Amino acid sequence: MPEHPEPRRPRRETVTHASALGDRPAPRPLHPPARSEIDEQTTLGHTYVRSLMRSQLRAALTALGALALLVGTLPLLLALPAPEALVWAALGAGVYPVVWAVAHWYVRRAERNERDFTGLVER
Amino acid sequence: MNQTYAVAAVTAVVLATVLIGALGLRVSRTTSDFYVASRTAGPRLNAAAISGEYLSAASFLGIAGLVLVQGPAMLWYPVGYTAGYLVLLVLVAAPLRRSGAYTLSDFAEARLESPQVRRLASLFVVGIGWLYLLPQLQGAGLTLEILTGAPDWVGGLLVAVVVTGTVAAGGMRSITFVQAFQYWLKLTALLVPAFFLVAAWHGDGAPRARFDAPATLREHTVVRVADTVRLGLDAPLTLTVTGTVDSVRYEERPVTLGPGTHHVSGGTVLALPPGAPVPERRADGSDPLGWSQPLAGGRDGHQLYATYGLILATFLGTMGLPHVAVRFYTSPNGRAARRTTLVVLGLVGAFYLLPGVYGALGRIYAPELALTGSADAAVLVLPDRIVGGALGDLLGAFLAGGAFAAFLSTASGLTMSVAGVLAQDVLPSRAVRHFRLATPLATAVPLAVGVAASKVPVADAVGLAFAVSASSFCPLLVLGIWWRRLTPPGAAAGLLLGGGSALAAVMATRAGLAPGGWPHTLMAWPAVWSVPLGFLTMVLVSLATPRSVPPGTAATLARLHLPEEFTAPVPAQEARR
Numbered sequence: 110m111p112e113h114p115e116p117r118r119p120r121r122e123t124v125t126h127a128s129a130l131g132d133r134p135a136p137r138p139l140h141p142p143a144r145s146e147i148d149e150q151t152t153l154g155h156t157y158v159r160s161l162m163r164s165q166l167r168a169a170l171t172a173l174g175a176l177a178l179l180v181g182t183l184p185l186l187l188a189l190p191a192p193e194a195l196v197w198a199a200l201g202a203g204v205y206p207v208v209w210a211v212a213h214w215y216v217r218r219a220e221r222n223e224r225d226f227t228g229l230v231e232r
Numbered sequence: 233m234n235q236t237y238a239v240a241a242v243t244a245v246v247l248a249t250v251l252i253g254a255l256g257l258r259v260s261r262t263t264s265d266f267y268v269a270s271r272t273a274g275p276r277l278n279a280a281a282i283s284g285e286y287l288s289a290a291s292f293l294g295i296a297g298l299v300l301v302q303g304p305a306m307l308w309y310p311v312g313y314t315a316g317y318l319v320l321l322v323l324v325a326a327p328l329r330r331s332g333a334y335t336l337s338d339f340a341e342a343r344l345e346s347p348q349v350r351r352l353a354s355l356f357v358v359g360i361g362w363l364y365l366l367p368q369l370q371g372a373g374l375t376l377e378i379l380t381g382a383p384d385w386v387g388g389l390l391v392a393v394v395v396t397g398t399v400a401a402g403g404m405r406s407i408t409f410v411q412a413f414q415y416w417l418k419l420t421a422l423l424v425p426a427f428f429l430v431a432a433w434h435g436d437g438a439p440r441a442r443f444d445a446p447a448t449l450r451e452h453t454v455v456r457v458a459d460t461v462r463l464g465l466d467a468p469l470t471l472t473v474t475g476t477v478d479s480v481r482y483e484e485r486p487v488t489l490g491p492g493t494h495h496v497s498g499g500t501v502l503a504l505p506p507g508a509p510v511p512e513r514r515a516d517g518s519d520p521l522g523w524s525q526p527l528a529g530g531r532d533g534h535q536l537y538a539t540y541g542l543i544l545a546t547f548l549g550t551m552g553l554p555h556v557a558v559r560f561y562t563s564p565n566g567r568a569a570r571r572t573t574l575v576v577l578g579l580v581g582a583f584y585l586l587p588g589v590y591g592a593l594g595r596i597y598a599p600e601l602a603l604t605g606s607a608d609a610a611v612l613v614l615p616d617r618i619v620g621g622a623l624g625d626l627l628g629a630f631l632a633g634g635a636f637a638a639f640l641s642t643a644s645g646l647t648m649s650v651a652g653v654l655a656q657d658v659l660p661s662r663a664v665r666h667f668r669l670a671t672p673l674a675t676a677v678p679l680a681v682g683v684a685a686s687k688v689p690v691a692d693a694v695g696l697a698f699a700v701s702a703s704s705f706c707p708l709l710v711l712g713i714w715w716r717r718l719t720p721p722g723a724a725a726g727l728l729l730g731g732g733s734a735l736a737a738v739m740a741t742r743a744g745l746a747p748g749g750w751p752h753t754l755m756a757w758p759a760v761w762s763v764p765l766g767f768l769t770m771v772l773v774s775l776a777t778p779r780s781v782p783p784g785t786a787a788t789l790a791r792l793h794l795p796e797e798f799t800a801p802v803p804a805q806e807a808r809r
Binding site: 165169173193197202215227 | 304305307308311314315317318319321322323326443444535536539540543547567570571573574577578581582584585588592714786789790793794795797798
């Protein structure tokens with residue numbers, strides 16, 4: 110067990126008047142430069158948005174490709190003379206874990222894309 | 233089947249729905265509460281609600297019925313219903329939530345800045361919603377008819393009244409609770425009896441369900457053919473007939489029918505000996521049961537084409553169903569919308585392991601349902617057939633309650649979204665009291681059509697709504713979210729041509745206007761050509777009208793794709809979640 114199981118929180122303070130903040134260093138600007146580019150919709154800001162869209166679209170297309178490959182080809186496979194048990198196993202149960210796994214991969218990937226983007230912009 | 237138990241179960245489900253709805257009513261205060269539960273439903277609650285709303289009569293009754301009649305190829309329906317959520321997740325879930333709109337019409341307007349496209353989208357929302365409500369109400373009618381012998385419009389009316397009441401009174405907040413409850417109810421109602429049924433089947437020597445040959449009856453069976461049908465026989469069959477077969481009238485007389493197709497008039501009672509093969513129903517243009525036959529019957533390329541038609545319709549159509557789309561606005565932010573969808577995929581997938589079991593057991597123990605045109609009832613009659621006695625009655629009642637939960641939950645979601653659009657875009661003011669006026673209108677139309685229209689197996693009827701949605705809203709959402717050059721004229725043209733042609737093709741087939749062979753298959757399963765048509769029209773018309781690209785496109789797309797912390801100030805409460 111670590112000695113301080115909880116991370117230290119800043120103490121709550123009641124702000125009464127402006128001079129209370131006077132002796133502290135000036136706060137960091139709220140919006141880092143890249144962020145204000147996005148807020149103000151400059152060309153550079155658009156480039157940031159486009160790069161996020163591209164990475165998210167790539168993740169989406171990868172997931173769709175996996176779906177097409179793993180599930181979309183099943184009708185062709187099952188059109189071959191296959192034992193009926195195979196149809197039951199594939200459509201009755203097997204497809205669902207596959208679909209879920211693809212979805213799980215996508216959600217993690219999409220969130221990572223967003224984290225990377227936040228890191229890039231807030232740096 | 234014991235009526236008392238079944239009626240008690242249905243009553244309990246209806247009461248619980250009203251009661252939980254009333255609990256929600258106490259916290260439904262503001263307009264935002266009313267429409268989208270103030271966007272504070274957590275992923276678990278919201279996912280259960282989405283699944284509860286999504287698993288309709290088609291899932292609870294329809295799939296088992298289709299599997300009974302046509303075999304395991306029908307399992308493409310639940311696979312498609314599930315995979316549709318994956319496509320929705322990867323292409324639209326988070327951006328749709330971040331668009332901040334309530335309905336698909338709001339999305340269309342926010343993205344394209346055009347009131348005209350908004351109105352057109354509203355028309356499609358209402359149309360698809362009604363197409364989807366129709367089989368729910370018909371399924372309720374069928375269930376109540378089988379349980380109690382009530383006329384087939386009573387069940388539909390009951391569902392319509394309960395849904396109109398809960399939705400008008402509480403709005404989305406109350407149906408979020410109601411539907412989360414109904415998911416778990418539906419899952420339990422299908423899961424628990426399945427254990428007993430499979431155990432009884434195992435104790436019976438585990439007979440195999442055969443789909444490659446006509447099913448055989450296990451005992452002496454009397455069936456009443458409700459609508460006029462054509463039956464096909466491979467070998468001579470001796471049976472007792474009361475009614476009209478091949479234009480000859482019989483009164484409880486043994487008749488031997490030769491191989492070939494026979495015409496059996498509606499109302500005829502057939503008594504079949506044990507061991508007799510169940511005559512197969514042969515499709516013709518007007519027989520709704522023949523609808524999904526290309527999917528199972530292996531005529532050269534038809535089966536493959538029909539399967540891909542179904543896959544495209546369900547995979548791409550889910551995102552445009554009005555009651556599905558509206559649910560995403562109840563997530564607090566885009567990330568939660570994604571995680572919610574992931575949970576939904578798990579919940580829905582778990583549920584869909586069950587209907588196939590009922591279908592296979594139905595093929596063994598109740599194959600004559602295929603004859604009478606009430607295969608949708610397979611789930612309900614199986615406990616009585618396989619288990620029997622008081623336990624069978626109890627399980628049957630449980631299933632009946634689950635079926636009603638299915639009608640109620642899907643119908644509430646659809647009513648909610650259709651009424652929302654009617655109130656916002658059709659009726660004059662946007663105040664909540666108009667929403668309350670719009671609710672009865674949203675249910676009355678499909679109820680009236682349902683009484684007049686002929687019955688189509690519910691899973692098939694739902695397929696039509698999917699095809700229209702895949703050809704209209706799928707292109708609008710996907711291009712709207714990912715393509716900067718979409719213009720209002722392009723969107724309008726794509727909606728009309730894609731969605732319109734899918735609707736026209738299916739309606740024409742249903743009306744018996746399609747010629748046989750390939751044209752029939754192409755028109756009955758339009759998604760393969762109508763989805764590309766919708767996309768292509770949207771892209772080409774947009775490229776031809778580059779000056780109409782909405783001025784705010786870049787800002788809108790930034791809002792759709794950027795994580796919430798970058799976009800407009802979010803209230804502290806929402807940001808924390």
